Amino acid sequence: MGQQQYTLFYNAVHAIPRGQVATYGQVAQYCGLPGHARMVGYALSILQEPHDVPWHRVINARGEISPGGRPGRIATQKALLMAEGVVPDGNGRINLRQYQWRG
DNA sequence: AAACTGACTAATA
DNA sequence: CTATTAGCCAGTT
Numbered sequence: 001m002g003q004q005q006y007t008l009f010y011n012a013v014h015a016i017p018r019g020q021v022a023t024y025g026q027v028a029q030y031c032g033l034p035g036h037a038r039m040v041g042y043a044l045s046i047l048q049e050p051h052d053v054p055w056h057r058v059i060n061a062r063g064e065i066s067p068g069g070r071p072g073r074i075a076t077q078k079a080l081l082m083a084e085g086v087v088p089d090g091n092g093r094i095n096l097r098q099y100q101w102r103g
Numbered sequence: 104a105a106a107c108t109g110a111c112t113a114a115t116a
Numbered sequence: 117c118t119a120t121t122a123g124c125c126a127g128t129t
Binding site (some may be wrong): 023026028035036037039040042045058060061063068077087090 | 109111
């Protein structure tokens with residue numbers, strides 16, 4: 001467990017098509033590790049540029065953008081998502097039924 | 104070693 | 117809708 005696992009997560013995130021989103025738990029399950037949602041969050045939290053991981057396509061199960069350490073992260077993620085056509089509803093939440101990736 | 108901490112979730116109340 | 121509980125596990129104190 002460790003670095004290798006993160007590579008697996010990053011790989012899974014790469015599989016999320018543009019214009020769609022996936023939840024942390026979904027990514028974990030896709031990797032064959034159900035229940036490891038927190039590890040997905042951790043893996044993304046330690047990402048450092050340069051990287052080519054579309055981290056913004058990963059949101060929580062409520063359809064919200066999870067708060068991260070640095071303020072401004074949420075706005076960035078929201079902007080990236082909207083740039084590829086994923087638009088939040090009136091309450092700032094993303095409709096999973098519409099945008100969630102079906103692997 | 105033990106306690107604490109998280110970009111999490113599902114189930115209950 | 118909010119709150120609480122319990123499960124999760126690699127890092128950090």
